[in-house]
Amino acid sequence: MTPLVSILIPAYNSAAWIEETLRSALAQTWPHREIIVVDDGSSDDTVERARRFASSGVRVLSQPNAGASAARNRAWRESRGDWLQFLDADDLLEPRKIGHQL
Numbered sequence: 001m002t003p004l005v006s007i008l009i010p011a012y013n014s015a016a017w018i019e020e021t022l023r024s025a026l027a028q029t030w031p032h033r034e035i036i037v038v039d040d041g042s043s044d045d046t047v048e049r050a051r052r053f054a055s056s057g058v059r060v061l062s063q064p065n066a067g068a069s070a071a072r073n074r075a076w077r078e079s080r081g082d083w084l085q086f087l088d089a090d091d092l093l094e095p096r097k098i099g100h101q102l
Contacts, residue, residue: 002032003032003081003082003083003102004032004033004034004080004081004082004083005028005030005032005033005034005081005082005083005084005085005098005102006033006034006035006036006075006076006079006080006081006083006084006085007025007028007033007034007035007036007085007087007093007098008036008038008072008075008076008079008084008085008086008087009021009022009025009035009036009037009038009075009087009088009089010037010038010040010068010071010072010075010088010089011037011038011039011040011042011046011050011071011089012039012040012041012042012046012065012068012071012089013042013043013044013046014042014044014046014089014090015042015044015045015046015049016090017089017090018037018046018049018050018089019049019050019052019053020092021087021088021089021090021091021092022035022037022050022053022058024092024093024094024095025058025087025093026053026056026058027093027095028093028095028096028097028098028099029095029096029098029099030098030099030102033081033098034057034059034079034080034081035053035057035058035059036058036059036060036061036075036078036079037050037058037059037060037061037075037089038061038062038063038071038072038074038075038078039060039061039062039063039071040063040065040066040067040068040070040071041062041063041064041065041066046089047060047062059078061074061075061078072086083102085097085098
């Protein structure tokens, strides 16, 4: 069985970076993955920018501001993966990162 990797992205006022971060997550060569963004009460357009990737399978959830740990925990609760990849909303993944790691 091919393991499912959940890429979990907490986001707070990350509009300047979220699209590039999501592009790097979607560019992973490991095909069996899910990507979950939890917006932690952003006051900018982080949610709108992240939802542009919904057609690519990115799930975007929102919650009132509770901090990065709460957003990470929410993403983890919503995930179905065998493995987790935590990714901050202003970070990038090298395309083969997950495949190499597995």
